Amino acid sequence: MKRFRWRPKMKFGLGVLVRLAFAHCVSRPFLPEVHLSSGMTRSAMNKSESSSVATARTYYNSSPADKFYFAIWGGNDIHIGLYDSPTDSIAEASQRTIKRMAETVPNFSSNTRVLDLGAGYGGSARWLAHRYGCKVTCLNLSEVQNERNRLVTNKEKLDHLIDVVDGDFEHLPFENGSFDLIWSQDSFLHSSKRKAVVSEISRVLVPEGGDVVFTDPMAAANASEEKLGPIKQRLSIDTFGSQAFYEQEFRRHGFEVVSFKGHRDQLTLHYSRVLKAIEGQKEALAKDVPADYIEHIKAGLRNWIVGGQEEQLDWGIHHFRR
Numbered sequence: 001m002k003r004f005r006w007r008p009k010m011k012f013g014l015g016v017l018v019r020l021a022f023a024h025c026v027s028r029p030f031l032p033e034v035h036l037s038s039g040m041t042r043s044a045m046n047k048s049e050s051s052s053v054a055t056a057r058t059y060y061n062s063s064p065a066d067k068f069y070f071a072i073w074g075g076n077d078i079h080i081g082l083y084d085s086p087t088d089s090i091a092e093a094s095q096r097t098i099k100r101m102a103e104t105v106p107n108f109s110s111n112t113r114v115l116d117l118g119a120g121y122g123g124s125a126r127w128l129a130h131r132y133g134c135k136v137t138c139l140n141l142s143e144v145q146n147e148r149n150r151l152v153t154n155k156e157k158l159d160h161l162i163d164v165v166d167g168d169f170e171h172l173p174f175e176n177g178s179f180d181l182i183w184s185q186d187s188f189l190h191s192s193k194r195k196a197v198v199s200e201i202s203r204v205l206v207p208e209g210g211d212v213v214f215t216d217p218m219a220a221a222n223a224s225e226e227k228l229g230p231i232k233q234r235l236s237i238d239t240f241g242s243q244a245f246y247e248q249e250f251r252r253h254g255f256e257v258v259s260f261k262g263h264r265d266q267l268t269l270h271y272s273r274v275l276k277a278i279e280g281q282k283e284a285l286a287k288d289v290p291a292d293y294i295e296h297i298k299a300g301l302r303n304w305i306v307g308g309q310e311e312q313l314d315w316g317i318h319h320f321r322r
């Protein structure tokens with residue numbers, strides 16, 4: 001498999017300021033000063049990197065975002081959890097999502113070559129590698145998260161199974177037919193080119209017998225543009241994906257729709273839990289994360305919660321097969 005070569009163009013030493021524009025759950029006007037750690041490099045991943053990709057990358061590389069996600073999710077996952085009981089922790093529920101997704105894949109084995117798109121800190125990759133002994137390639141545009149991923153993966157002695165690649169899922173740096181399973185959790189919402197993402201998935205998946213399993217916060221079937229407008233504006237995205245969009249796009253590339261297991265209630269529950277966790281860890285968070293950042297996160301979370309409650313948003317596990 002051809003590895004993507006990362007050729008840094010500019011070096012950003014300590015003290016270089018990056019202006020942020022948006023986040024998964026942060027409102028748009030939040031523009032904190034962010035210091036990339038010394039030795040941290042910023043690459044032009046791809047000359048055709050879209051502005052939504054550049055924005056997501058800047059955001060996830062930022063120190064407040066990194067510290068916030070690390071503190072709340074525990075350094076493994078940054079995705080919506082599946083809660084069985086009100087006492088489940090965010091980490092437990094997040095792992096349950098991974099397990100439930102993995103169970104949808106038939107014949108998952110040590111021979112299954114997995115590509116995780118937007119892999120975050122690599123928690124899912126490590127879970128899968130531990131559980132099945134399979135090889136997982138983590139593709140993620142945040143170099144800060146990728147560094148954390150490599151460190152923990154090394155600590156858990158999984159380097160022989162997990163490869164962490166700096167890259168953008170709108171332009172995958174892999175040869176055709178390189179993977180048996182494409183996996184992704186709550187990452188495609190950041191793309192303004194979801195058709196290109198599906199096309200790239202189709203290209204790098206084996207032509208026959210390949211599976212695609214992913215989750216993504218989406219627009220609900222009967223969502224009103226008026227109600228989604230402010231949510232999209234706060235996220236700096238023009239569109240959300242939807243179940244109908246993904247089904248149409250994957251069918252166009254010769255996939256069959258195996259299943260969609262909808263869990264909109266879990267989206268609402270999860271973001272309510274994150275909001276509660278912020279309150280619970282207020283003092284500890286305040287040491288590392290600026291107060292205005294936390295306030296903007298909270299406003300973004302309330303948006304998600306209302307969007308779920310008003311059935312404007314949807315979330316669940318997609319499974320496509322070819």
Ligand SMILES: C[S@@+](CC[C@H](N)C(=O)[O-])C[C@H]1O[C@@H](n2cnc3c(N)ncnc32)[C@H](O)[C@@H]1O
Nearest residue numbers: 077078079118119120141142168169185187190
């Ligand atoms: C909400 S986090 C989910 C992380 C991980 N999937 C998990 O479940 O823990 C979204 C992730 O998508 C990544 N991402 C966003 N846009 C991307 C792109 N165009 N290419 C690669 N990764 C991207 C971010 O860097 C971030 O790691």
